[in-house]
Amino acid sequence: MSHHRLFQKMVYLSLVVLLLSGCAVPLLARTIQSEEQIKQDPVKIVYQSIGIFHTELTPQTGSPRQGILQTEIKGTIEVYPEYQEALRDLEKYEYIIVIYHMHLSKGWHTPVRPPSSSHTFGLFATRSPNRPNSIGFSVIKLKKVEGNILHVRGIDAFNRTPVLDIKPLLPSIDCPGGKINLDVEKEIGLKQKK
């Protein structure tokens, strides 16, 4: 066997190894993707933030428990430019629902003792930020929309909290009942509206 043919064999073998390793990359990528796509229980769901809160609240300042009742707390929601057109007509609403990712929450446990409450509650019976999915929900007063910037009041989200969705508050479907729940609201330590 000449050196030339041995060199050829070497090149072929290297090519085969390269091809095989090349297959590993797309195969791995497909595995990771399908893990998210298979509709099994439980399912993984991937969202992408549509904007970001700009507020003066940080872990150092703390976050007010009842943002909506503290209307002096001002801030903005910066909606990314690709969604600006979808903000049309939002100003017709006095209050909006903001759904956001409580990015500083870590882990969850149950039960929890809400602030100002004398006893513990199961986690889902509270609004604790430390939940299996750290999804924040707030009803916020909308003061003004300027381009892609929402000027809001009564915030309880930390600065740079990623925003996932904005919806109008529709009292006729979102606020059934009226004076419901008031006893348990006292139990979990909420101050009552006057």
Place this chain on the structure above:
Amino acid sequence: MSHHRLFQKMVYLSLVVLLLSGCAVPLLARTIQSEEQIKQDPVKIVYQSIGIFHTELTPQTGSPRQGILQTEIKGTIEVYPEYQEALRDLEKYEYIIVIYHMHLSKGWHTPVRPPSSSHTFGLFATRSPNRPNSIGFSVIKLKKVEGNILHVRGIDAFNRTPVLDIKPLLPSIDCPGGKINLDVEKEIGLKQKK
């Protein structure tokens, strides 16, 4: 050069190629992971469903627009067993907030014309399911909790909708204002409460 040494060289070269290609896999995995971890604008957020809706609503039956006003629509939320303990005390509330993933929604566009409305609105000024993040929000009447099963009324989610979070409805912070927004509710075609 003997055949033996050429063969050795061939083996070494193949080993080098194998090692290099072996590095590609963890490197790729790290790239995919860090894409979700880097706190940039916008950020990707991964959730895992905590339960699932069991209802009689399908794309064929359609979904009522104002589930809460149609209390004859019954169903259950199956919360996965690992979260059952976190449901303690939930029964103290008459209404709960359910946040879910509208798994049958596809894409989004703006503006949209809400059903029964004569004109279009920017997407975020509506409750259309076709949103950048297909996050559903409903206030639902809680009838009973049996183990990890919530019996609910006034549902507008399709069967097998993945549930992301359950929170108590707290009217003192979630329902500010009172008879606010009623004009725009008429505009978007909502029937008013009597």
